[in-house]
Structures are given as structure tokens and as C-alpha cells.
Amino acid sequence: MFALLALFSVVANAESFEVSDYTAAPLQVQLAAQLDAPPAEVFDLVSTGLSEWMDVSEITWDNEDSATHGQIDDGSSRSCALGGKKGLTETIPYWEDDHLYAYQMDWDNSDFKLPLRGQLGTFEVSPDGDGGTVLVWSQYFERKVHPMSPMIPGFMRKKMGQGLDTLIGMTGGEVIDPADAEIAVAAAE
Numbered sequence: 001m002f003a004l005l006a007l008f009s010v011v012a013n014a015e016s017f018e019v020s021d022y023t024a025a026p027l028q029v030q031l032a033a034q035l036d037a038p039p040a041e042v043f044d045l046v047s048t049g050l051s052e053w054m055d056v057s058e059i060t061w062d063n064e065d066s067a068t069h070g071q072i073d074d075g076s077s078r079s080c081a082l083g084g085k086k087g088l089t090e091t092i093p094y095w096e097d098d099h100l101y102a103y104q105m106d107w108d109n110s111d112f113k114l115p116l117r118g119q120l121g122t123f124e125v126s127p128d129g130d131g132g133t134v135l136v137w138s139q140y141f142e143r144k145v146h147p148m149s150p151m152i153p154g155f156m157r158k159k160m161g162q163g164l165d166t167l168i169g170m171t172g173g174e175v176i177d178p179a180d181a182e183i184a185v186a187a188a189e
Helices: 002-012 039-047 149-171 178-188
Strands: 027-035 056-062 077-082 087-096 100-105 116-127 133-143 173-176
Touching: 027 149, 027 178, 039 116, 039 133, 039 149, 116 178, 133 149, 133 178, 149 173, 173 178
Parallel strands: none
Antiparallel strands: 027 133, 027 173, 056 077, 077 087, 087 100, 100 116, 116 133
């Protein structure tokens, strides 16, 4: 329980971002890594470079409704082709360049479906004090009543872990306990 509270505070420490402003769903899955690449590079990889390390074959951005018209910002959306199969559309309710962004699955405009509600994913990127980065990837959601529902957290943890392992292979670094992420970020400040 302490680890979950410590992890939540890592994400909640961003200046103007509060998870509760976007979802009431509980934290379900959270992974962290220390990466041997600078924060700006890691942020680019986890935001616009997903196809380089996740099973995403194509990403299309729509920034027409973004807070900064024509640029990725609050209100942007992205469509992802998952492994060349079904597509997934996500909205970006929060964007803080080089530090944190949140995304929500747009089930109405996606071919890919999971029995979830209140989903919110976040990527938080912080300097580690040694020129590298602490990355915390979180998933908040509630499971709908469905035969697959009990398997969803494990499925997400597996897919997120595979992606994180690929990202580590690209940048160097290691998976860390999410509770240690808060300690690393605090020590770097």
C-alpha cells in the first residue's frame, strides 16, 4: 500500500496535473525505469516515438483542437495502428512538454476494445541527476463486468513491460521499482 501511495505522489507532483481532474479510476498498473538518455530524448520517444519501441505500426496525430493549434498539446488526439491490425484512438487531455502527458482511450473511435472505463495513462519523465531519466508509466482504469476483466491488469503489465524492455534496450538503463522512482527524482532535485 505504501508503494502505491508513493507512486501516486510521483505522478501527482507535476505542477498543474492532478489525476483526479481526469479520472476517478484507481491506479492499476505502474512501471518505472531509470534510462541512460536525457529527459528530452525520452519524452520524445514516449510521446511521438511510440512506434520505435511499442507494437504500434503507424501513428497519426490530429492537432486541430489542441490548446496550441497545430501543435501537440492538451486536446490533441492520436490514432495508432496496433501491430498492423486494429486501430486505437486516444485523446491527450494533458501535455507538459518534456515532462508529462496523459492520454485516454477513445473507445467510440477505436477498433481495438478493452472492457474498461475511466482509463487514463500517463508518462512522467524526470531528470535523474546524472544526465539520465526516471520514467514512470501509469495506467488508471476501472474494469467493466466482462469475462476478460480479471486478466486486463496482467495483460497491460505484460505489454507495458515488453515496451519498457525495448526502450531500455534502445537507451540503456534498467527497470526500477516505482517506489524507487520517487526517491531518485527527489534526490535529483
